[in-house]
Amino acid sequence: MSIRYFDGESAEVHSVAVRVTTNELVIYRPAGAEVVARWPIGEVAVLGDVQHEAAPPVVRRGSDARLIIEDPQVRSHLASLVPALQPLVPQPVAVGRRIAIFSAAIVALVGMFWGALDYGTEYAAPFLPHSLQAQLGETVLDDLLADKEECEGAAGLAAINRLANDLAREAGYRHPITVHIVEGGPVNAFTLPGGILVFYSDLITQAKDSSQVAGVVAHEIGHVVHYHPTKGLVRAYGMDLLLKLVSGGYSDMMSTVGGGGSLLLALRNGRAAEREADSTGVDLLERRGLRADGVSSFFQQLMEKEPKDAAAAAGIWSSHPPTAERIEATRRPATGRPAFSTAEWQALRNVCK
Amino acid sequence: MLVTLGWSRFWGRTNIRRYVWSHLAILGDRFEYRGRGRELLIGFLLALLLVAVWIGLMWLVWLYVFHEKPAASFGMFDLFSLSVALIGFPLAYVGHYAGLRYKLSRTRWRGIRCGMAGSAWSYGALATGLHFANATTAYLLTPLVSVSLARPRISNTRVGTLPFLFAGRAGDIYGRYIGYYFLNIVAWIVAGIAVFAAVGGTIESLGISSDDFLKLLSKPSLNTVLLVLVLAFAAYIVFGLLILPLRCWWQAYLMRYLVTHSRAGNVLFTTAITTRQMWGFLVLNYLIVLLTLGIGWPWVMHRTMKLISAQLWIYGEPNGQEIRQPTDRSPGYGEGLLDMFDVSGV
Numbered sequence: 001m002s003i004r005y006f007d008g009e010s011a012e013v014h015s016v017a018v019r020v021t022t023n024e025l026v027i028y029r030p031a032g033a034e035v036v037a038r039w040p041i042g043e044v045a046v047l048g049d050v051q052h053e054a055a056p057p058v059v060r061r062g063s064d065a066r067l068i069i070e071d072p073q074v075r076s077h078l079a080s081l082v083p084a085l086q087p088l089v090p091q092p093v094a095v096g097r098r099i100a101i102f103s104a105a106i107v108a109l110v111g112m113f114w115g116a117l118d119y120g121t122e123y124a125a126p127f128l129p130h131s132l133q134a135q136l137g138e139t140v141l142d143d144l145l146a147d148k149e150e151c152e153g154a155a156g157l158a159a160i161n162r163l164a165n166d167l168a169r170e171a172g173y174r175h176p177i178t179v180h181i182v183e184g185g186p187v188n189a190f191t192l193p194g195g196i197l198v199f200y201s202d203l204i205t206q207a208k209d210s211s212q213v214a215g216v217v218a219h220e221i222g223h224v225v226h227y228h229p230t231k232g233l234v235r236a237y238g239m240d241l242l243l244k245l246v247s248g249g250y251s252d253m254m255s256t257v258g259g260g261g262s263l264l265l266a267l268r269n270g271r272a273a274e275r276e277a278d279s280t281g282v283d284l285l286e287r288r289g290l291r292a293d294g295v296s297s298f299f300q301q302l303m304e305k306e307p308k309d310a311a312a313a314a315g316i317w318s319s320h321p322p323t324a325e326r327i328e329a330t331r332r333p334a335t336g337r338p339a340f341s342t343a344e345w346q347a348l349r350n351v352c353k
Numbered sequence: 354m355l356v357t358l359g360w361s362r363f364w365g366r367t368n369i370r371r372y373v374w375s376h377l378a379i380l381g382d383r384f385e386y387r388g389r390g391r392e393l394l395i396g397f398l399l400a401l402l403l404v405a406v407w408i409g410l411m412w413l414v415w416l417y418v419f420h421e422k423p424a425a426s427f428g429m430f431d432l433f434s435l436s437v438a439l440i441g442f443p444l445a446y447v448g449h450y451a452g453l454r455y456k457l458s459r460t461r462w463r464g465i466r467c468g469m470a471g472s473a474w475s476y477g478a479l480a481t482g483l484h485f486a487n488a489t490t491a492y493l494l495t496p497l498v499s500v501s502l503a504r505p506r507i508s509n510t511r512v513g514t515l516p517f518l519f520a521g522r523a524g525d526i527y528g529r530y531i532g533y534y535f536l537n538i539v540a541w542i543v544a545g546i547a548v549f550a551a552v553g554g555t556i557e558s559l560g561i562s563s564d565d566f567l568k569l570l571s572k573p574s575l576n577t578v579l580l581v582l583v584l585a586f587a588a589y590i591v592f593g594l595l596i597l598p599l600r601c602w603w604q605a606y607l608m609r610y611l612v613t614h615s616r617a618g619n620v621l622f623t624t625a626i627t628t629r630q631m632w633g634f635l636v637l638n639y640l641i642v643l644l645t646l647g648i649g650w651p652w653v654m655h656r657t658m659k660l661i662s663a664q665l666w667i668y669g670e671p672n673g674q675e676i677r678q679p680t681d682r683s684p685g686y687g688e689g690l691l692d693m694f695d696v697s698g699v
């Protein structure tokens with residue numbers, strides 16, 4: 001019976017044997033039966049468990065002394081005599097059940113978080129204080145415009161801002177819209193949180209007529225009134241947080257893979273948002289009695305320039321729906337008042353000069 | 354326990370340590386790990402609080418020193434990230450030392466508590482200063498840094514009342530380091546030439562002139578991106594094969610030196626860890642964790658434990674009666690800073 005006893009005061013090794021009486025654990029030297037220590041049964045405990053430790057120490061509560069029992073037979077013998085030593089005997093663990101509960105809990109939690117993120121932002125984003133959204137947007141704007149030239153033509157800026165604010169008011173959006181025009185390309189425009197629109201001047205100079213620019217303005221206002229940029233940001237941060245929670249911040253690889261997943265989610269949301277912005281934009285133009293064929297004719301022009309539909313080819317990897325589909329969905333007759341007066345359109349064309 | 358919800362990691366880590374410690378024995382007696390998950394959680398929350406206070410402080414600086422005016426594209430976020438980089442570096446060292454102290458204080462051998470004396474803050478200051486000096490002298494101070502930082506860690510370690518002693522001097526290992534230093538430079542040059550030759554050869558064999566190649570890069574298609582990725586990976590492998598073994602050669606030497614110059618009372622330590630074993634420890638383990646998305650981590654733990662038990666040789670037996678239980682108190686919570694900067698392996 002090889003039991004080692006340490007008195008908790010020094011590192012001296014005592015080879016001992018153990019005897020159980022009605023109310024005591026008696027620790028004694030096998031040779032000469034000299035008693036080393038007597039532990040009251042009520043104060044005996046096991047530290048740790050056999051699942052994690054090879055030899056969980058038996059202790060007397062409140063002292064540093066230890067009994068180390070390696071022999072499984074001795075352990076189960078003592079455990080049968082002293083209930084407090086039960087942890088020394090391996091208990092059957094329902095591994096399958098434990099894994100099932102764990103996985104179910106994780107799946108449920110992730111699902112809840114995901115749902116809250118995906119649907120919650122849909123409803124919560126408009127309630128984020130406008131000042132906060134604007135601050136977010138301006139931070140991003142400062143970053144984006146750091147090395148770019150902004151166009152300062154007052155009349156042109158006034159024209160595009162006038163239309164943007166008219167359309168936003170038509171949609172019941174209560175905050176002011178600010179349009180920035182950046183010199184150069186690509187032929188593009190985008191929206192930042194807080195009602196900030198950024199247009200590249202190439203889009204304006206390459207537009208066939210004012211209705212195309214008006215179409216793009218209307219599309220971007222569609223993004224604004226649906227709070228797409230704010231939702232996008234909230235989702236991105238939320239996904240990041242979710243990944244950290246799930247991976248425990250341990251594995252870089254895990255977050256890379258997960259990052260791919262959240263990118264796909266963002267892109268899917270992106271396509272849905274584009275469709276929503278398209279239809280809202282066209283709708284707003286029609287409600288104000290303005291020419292609403294600009295959106296589809298703008299896409300038409302894009303298609304002619306680059307017949308290969310990059311968005312359709314990229315499929316789920318695309319942030320935008322297939323262009324052909326968008327042309328179909330936004331096709332309107334070329335009727336209604338022009339969105340810009342001739343003078344306004346002239347000024348807008350010359351906004352960078 | 355790797356892929357787990359963030360908060361359970363404190364308890365998971367504690368369980369893993371209890372397992373690892375109890376499967377390592379010296380002179381027939383197993384180590385015990387008696388830390389609690391709760392202590393790790395508290396440490397983490399304290400570190401979180403520290404960071405929160407720091408964010409608040411930086412916010413005030415932003416308000417009252419910079420008056421919310423971004424100067425030359427230097428905004429609030431730049432100020433914050435710069436300041437975190439500045440304090441993060443020293444704090445990571447402080448956390449490293451405090452984490453060691455915590456782990457030792459929760460470690461028992463023959464019922465005797467281990468511990469670590471010394472100040473984590475002065476270690477942090479020393480480490481920051483030395484690493485800074487090293488970086489500004491083209492890493493020629495590395496042996497000095499290694500030895501000077503090993504000294505406080507080793508000589509402050511105690512098993513009960515028995516202190517460890519460290520008798521290393523940087524001068525002893527400078528010769529080998531200078532050799533490593535220049536071999537390393539040569540290896541980088543060779544690897545660089547190999548990669549450039551390979552890239553050039555690939556481009557030529559594809560029949561693309563360098564002008565076309567530049568055009569391809571300025572308007573990348575999916576194929577170009579893939580090609581560049583493959584080339585980058587190949588370059589990584591070439592560098593890995595040349596540079597890393599050299600590094601392992603030096604690390605193995607350093608490890609042998611540090612271990613053999615440490616002792617505890619009349620107990621001497623030594624190791625003959627080879628470059629190959631160091632490669633297995635540093636590189637293979639990393640690859641295992643990476644390629645299994647972290648699931649292979651228990652395997653890595655097991656490999657590491659086997660390496661330690663095979664390669665840490667102990668001579669001499671301590672007088673058990675002379676090693677007494679320490680009377681000082683151990684830290685109440687653990688590892689917050691270390692956890693924050695995520696540099697703790699176990």
